[in-house]
Amino acid sequence: PGLHVVTPANAADAHRLLRAAIASPDPVVFMEPKKLYWTKEEVDLGAELPGIGRAMIRREGTDATLIAYGPSVPVALEAAEVAAQEGRSLQVVDLRSIVPFDDETVCAAVRSTGRAVVVAEAPGFASVASEIVARVTERCFHSLAAPVRRAVGFDIPFPSPKLEHVQLPGVDPGARRRRRPAVGPVVSAETFLLPDLGEGLTDVEVVRWLVAEGDVVAVDQIVVEVETAKSVVDVPTPFAGRVATLHAGEGE
Numbered sequence: 598p599g600l601h602v603v604t605p606a607n608a609a610d611a612h613r614l615l616r617a618a619i620a621s622p623d624p625v626v627f628m629e630p631k632k633l634y635w636t637k638e639e640v641d642l643g644a645e646l647p648g649i650g651r652a653m654i655r656r657e658g659t660d661a662t663l664i665a666y667g668p669s670v671p672v673a674l675e676a677a678e679v680a681a682q683e684g685r686s687l688q689v690v691d692l693r694s695i696v697p698f699d700d701e702t703v704c705a706a707v708r709s710t711g712r713a714v715v716v717a718e719a720p721g722f723a724s725v726a727s728e729i730v731a732r733v734t735e736r737c738f739h740s741l742a743a744p745v746r747r748a749v750g751f752d753i754p755f756p757s758p759k760l761e762h763v764q765l766p767g768v769d770p771g772a773r774r775r776r777r778p779a780v781g782p783v784v785s786a787e788t789f790l791l792p793d794l795g796e797g798l799t800d801v802e803v804v805r806w807l808v809a810e811g812d813v814v815a816v817d818q819i820v821v822e823v824e825t826a827k828s829v830v831d832v833p834t835p836f837a838g839r840v841a842t843l844h845a846g847e848g849e
Contacts, residue, residue: 604628606670630668652699658688661712666692711742721749
């Protein structure tokens, strides 16, 4: 009994946990990861899934355990896939329920690998991630081959959508320390793809180009205005050089 907190990481869990929250006699805080609003998958609505208070192993592994919840679960799974290409085997645990916390599943997973990393979007200080680290360390101390680490957001005010990729944990190991390219003559062609605008926004329409083919641009110069389902967003370029081709017209 008491206040429950759940956070789904996929469409199937969103359906199952929402139904469980409605049926629960206790108050439930249902956290909706906006980044996952636009994800799509086939869901068997009749399938039985664990309810509130139970975590799930999303990927088996032997070298280390990644513990994540909500929008950080797809990031952890992507990291495990990249690690597999490098010969490392990472296990991924989806918490699903923050309160009650499934100590049994989480600790069994950590004991099986001896190493753990908590992945979360929120800053690490006084957070869910720090509580997970404390619980795992207390219960698995003699099974750990190394301290439990955290891959979390910075302890700063949340940035604008254009800088969200720098704040949030991701697979790119150089995302937080990438150097700006030097301003100078173009020595190779770079294709500038639409960056992650945050909250899972992937479909946009070009409102207005602020540059033309042949123009010289600098790093972080605003080159286009795009309209999302939420608002009109200015998009800067991460490259310096001369614009060779505009791949979409206004209104597309």
